[in-house]
Amino acid sequence: MTAELIDGTAVARLVREDVAKGVAELVAAGGTPPGLATVLIGDDPASEVYVRNKRRLCVTAGMADLHRHLPGDVDQDTAAALVDELAADPAVSGILLQLPTPAHLDSEALLARIPAAKDVDGLTVANAGLLAQGRPGLRPCTPSGVIELLDRYDVPLSGVEAVVVGRSVLVGKPMAQLLLERNATVTICHSRTRDLAEVCRRADVLVVAAGIPGLVGADGVKPGATVIDVGIHRGEDGLHGDVDTAAVAEVAGRITPVPGGVGPMTIAMLLANTLTAAIAQQGLGG
Amino acid sequence: MTAELIDGTAVARLVREDVAKGVAELVAAGGTPPGLATVLIGDDPASEVYVRNKRRLCVTAGMADLHRHLPGDVDQDTAAALVDELAADPAVSGILLQLPTPAHLDSEALLARIPAAKDVDGLTVANAGLLAQGRPGLRPCTPSGVIELLDRYDVPLSGVEAVVVGRSVLVGKPMAQLLLERNATVTICHSRTRDLAEVCRRADVLVVAAGIPGLVGADGVKPGATVIDVGIHRGEDGLHGDVDTAAVAEVAGRITPVPGGVGPMTIAMLLANTLTAAIAQQGLGG
Numbered sequence: 001m002t003a004e005l006i007d008g009t010a011v012a013r014l015v016r017e018d019v020a021k022g023v024a025e026l027v028a029a030g031g032t033p034p035g036l037a038t039v040l041i042g043d044d045p046a047s048e049v050y051v052r053n054k055r056r057l058c059v060t061a062g063m064a065d066l067h068r069h070l071p072g073d074v075d076q077d078t079a080a081a082l083v084d085e086l087a088a089d090p091a092v093s094g095i096l097l098q099l100p101t102p103a104h105l106d107s108e109a110l111l112a113r114i115p116a117a118k119d120v121d122g123l124t125v126a127n128a129g130l131l132a133q134g135r136p137g138l139r140p141c142t143p144s145g146v147i148e149l150l151d152r153y154d155v156p157l158s159g160v161e162a163v164v165v166g167r168s169v170l171v172g173k174p175m176a177q178l179l180l181e182r183n184a185t186v187t188i189c190h191s192r193t194r195d196l197a198e199v200c201r202r203a204d205v206l207v208v209a210a211g212i213p214g215l216v217g218a219d220g221v222k223p224g225a226t227v228i229d230v231g232i233h234r235g236e237d238g239l240h241g242d243v244d245t246a247a248v249a250e251v252a253g254r255i256t257p258v259p260g261g262v263g264p265m266t267i268a269m270l271l272a273n274t275l276t277a278a279i280a281q282q283g284l285g286g
Numbered sequence: 287m288t289a290e291l292i293d294g295t296a297v298a299r300l301v302r303e304d305v306a307k308g309v310a311e312l313v314a315a316g317g318t319p320p321g322l323a324t325v326l327i328g329d330d331p332a333s334e335v336y337v338r339n340k341r342r343l344c345v346t347a348g349m350a351d352l353h354r355h356l357p358g359d360v361d362q363d364t365a366a367a368l369v370d371e372l373a374a375d376p377a378v379s380g381i382l383l384q385l386p387t388p389a390h391l392d393s394e395a396l397l398a399r400i401p402a403a404k405d406v407d408g409l410t411v412a413n414a415g416l417l418a419q420g421r422p423g424l425r426p427c428t429p430s431g432v433i434e435l436l437d438r439y440d441v442p443l444s445g446v447e448a449v450v451v452g453r454s455v456l457v458g459k460p461m462a463q464l465l466l467e468r469n470a471t472v473t474i475c476h477s478r479t480r481d482l483a484e485v486c487r488r489a490d491v492l493v494v495a496a497g498i499p500g501l502v503g504a505d506g507v508k509p510g511a512t513v514i515d516v517g518i519h520r521g522e523d524g525l526h527g528d529v530d531t532a533a534v535a536e537v538a539g540r541i542t543p544v545p546g547g548v549g550p551m552t553i554a555m556l557l558a559n560t561l562t563a564a565i566a567q568q569g570l571g572g
Contacts, residue, residue: 129415132463133455159478167466169419177418180453180474185485187473188466192445199471 003252004153006228011152012145012264016061019271023062026279034093034278035064036120036271037086041079042072042102051098054267061271066092072102079105083113093278094120096270117281120273123170131177138273143175145265146207146228147182153254155205155226158183163203165189165196165216165242171209171230179205196220208242217244224253230262289538290439292514297438298431298550302347305557309348312565320379320564321350322406322557323372327365328358328388337384340553347557352378358388365391369399379564380406382556403567406559409456417463424559429461431551432493432514433468439540441491441512444469449489451475451482451502451528457495457516465491482506494528503530510539516548 027033036058040051055065068086070079079101086092095118101107111119116126122140130137150157162184166172172188179186189199190210200206200220208216209230221227231242241258249255256262313319322344326337341351354372356365365387372378381404387393397405402412408426416423436443448470452458458474465472475485476496486492486506494502495516507513517528527544535541542548 125415125419125421126411127415128418129411129413132414132418132459133411135411159480161480173418173466176474180459180476183476183478185473185475185479187471188462189471190466190469192469193471194445194447 003227003249003255006149006153006226006254006256006261008145008149008256008261008264011149012268014152015148015265015268016057016271019268019275020061022275022279026275026282027062031278031282032091033062033064034274035066035091036274037066037068037089037092037095039068039070039082039086039095039097041070041074041098041105044100047098047100054096054270057267057271058274061275063093063271063274064091074102074105076105076109079110080113083110087113087115087118090281092118093281094118094270094274096121118277120270120277122174122273128169128174131174134181138277139178139269140170140174141266141269141273142171142209142230142262143178144273145269146175146230146262147178148269149228149256149262149265150205150226153226155254157205159185160204161185161187161202162205162207163187163189163200164207164209165200166209166211166230168209168211175207175209179207210242212242213240214244215242216248218247218251221248221251223251225251226254227252227256228262229256229258232258232263289513289535289541292435292439292512292540292542292547294431294435294542294547294550297435298554300438301434301551301554301558302343305554305561306347308561308565312561312568313348317564317568318377319348319350320560321352321377322560323352323354323375323378323381325354325356325368325372325381325383327356327360327384327391330386333384333386340382340556343553343557344560347561349379349557349560350377360388360391362391362395365396366399369396373399373401373404376567378404379567380404380556380560382407404563406556406563408460408559414455414460417460420467424563425464425555426456426460427552427555427559428457428495428516428548429464430559431548431555432461432516433464434555435514435542435548435551436491436512439512441540443491445471446490447471447473447488448491448493449473449475449486450493450495451486452495452497452516454495454497461493461495465493496528498528499526500530501528502534504533504537507534507537509537511537512540513538513542514548515542515544518544518549 095114122138127137162179164176167190176188197220205226207228213233229241229243239259381400408424413423448465450462453476483506491512493514499519515527515529
């Protein structure tokens with residue numbers, strides 16, 4: 001192992017501390033604490049864990065936990081009415097609809113009801129358009145968490161070759177836009193890419209978000225590159241990412257571990273987005 | 287000269303003929319002819335020429351020319367009221383606000399009033415978001431014209447290396463998204479790219495939309511590559527693109543001339559978008 005480990009757990013804690021400070025400043029300036037409305041529909045155990053963690057860290061940061069729970073057999077109109085109620089409620093700074101929703105619901109139609117200004121997950125079409133056009137807006141949490149990690153480790157982005165593996169709406173596509181915004185020369189790879197390892201070897205900064213365990217090995221990494229592993233997969237011997245971490249760590253300059261890399265950043269950026277949304281809504285400056 | 291010339295004038299004519307057939311079919315199916323509302327504010331001579339060409343070809347394709355002209359000293363509210371009127375008018379299938387508008391007007395605020403379904407230029411935040419998320423929507427005319435050229439010349443896109451030079455909201459960024467949608471491995475270059483020629487030489491399909499005359503020379507082209515030149519610049523000896531056409535034509539497999547390459551495609555795709563919008567609005571199928 002020669003690569004420096006990028007400690008996402010530590011960076012996420014720093015981000016959450018900054019958010020807590022920002023909340024305190026907002027309140028000191030006469031504002032009200034940001035309110036995060038997590039919406040959980042049904043009783044999926046994994047979703048319950050995710051939502052519980054978001055609520056706990058939201059409270060720790062000094063924000064109001066405005067969680068709402070709907071039964072798994074709720075109909076579309078009732079779920080839509082709840083989103084509309086939260087959209088209209090001035091105490092709600094941000095709305096997070098926990099995905100996936102039960103199969104009988106149209107989650108895209110529910111997401112479309114979230115106003116762009118309260119879309120703290122950054123997943124609506126409106127915020128995707130703002131990002132695509134380089135305008136201010138709320139950015140998706142996981143890719144903005146990757147940028148935060150790179151910044152806190154002083155990884156240069158302007159003019160470097162960045163390669164993103166994966167083109168999902170949640171991670172790959174917005175990741176490419178954020179790297180482009182930071183003036184990297186950006187390549188997006190995917191399942192149809194002919195020689196993935198060859199393209200990945202061009203990268204000074206390589207972000208792997210393909211959802212395939214161990215997809216990128218040492219032959220896909222330029223010596224000294226920074227490798228960000230967004231994947232997370234549960235195997236018999238624990239959690240693994242999309243990168244063969246042990247082998248790649250012998251070649252890369254810096255690498256995120258799994259777990260403890262990108263994972264903790266997602267909730268931290270959700271809280272940062274909620275603060276940003278509250279400041280914009282309350283008109284008290286940043 | 288060894289490269290095949292890509293004849294944009296001929297392809298644009300074919301596209302316009304297809305649009306005219308589609309208009310006739312729509313009317314035969316009980317629909318009304320699509321209506322294109324070009325909006326020209328002021329008397330800029332170049333803008334007047336562009337708008338006149340759009341109106342003429344719109345009529346040739348069997349569509350209704352619903353042109354509107356406002357004086358150059360119009361105030362923002364009056365211009366906004368016109369856009370709102372066109373947005374509400376069922377005879378108007380598409381609205382095209384000719385840019386640039388006079389400096390005292392906020393053109394972005396005017397564009398934002400155009401409903402996504404009538405945004406035949408594909409420039410609104412809403413349509414940018416739909417493209418970024420890979421959902422159906424109206425696409426910007428110039429990059430979709432490039433895709434049309436590539437398709438009509440049977441240039442394979444799936445799995446190839448595509449390089450886009452330039453990251454404008456009008457061309458470069460949506461171009462990259464459209465190539466990605468067609469399963470190319472896509473790289474976006476720009477002014478901060480370290481070794482532009484080296485990156486361009488990777489391309490099987492190279493699209494240059496940087497706005498810099500002669501930016502890409504023969505050293506930036508892989509033998510046999512398809513080179514699409516989106517630039518157009520008036521020099522003392524005529525029109526030139528962003529590519530050194532004479533030199534690159536000795537290396538490339540196919541190349542668009544300037545003029546007569548991408549240029550004629552933009553209006554053709556505007557007409558295609560107007561037909562698409564009308565069909566969607568009239569609910570008569572495609």
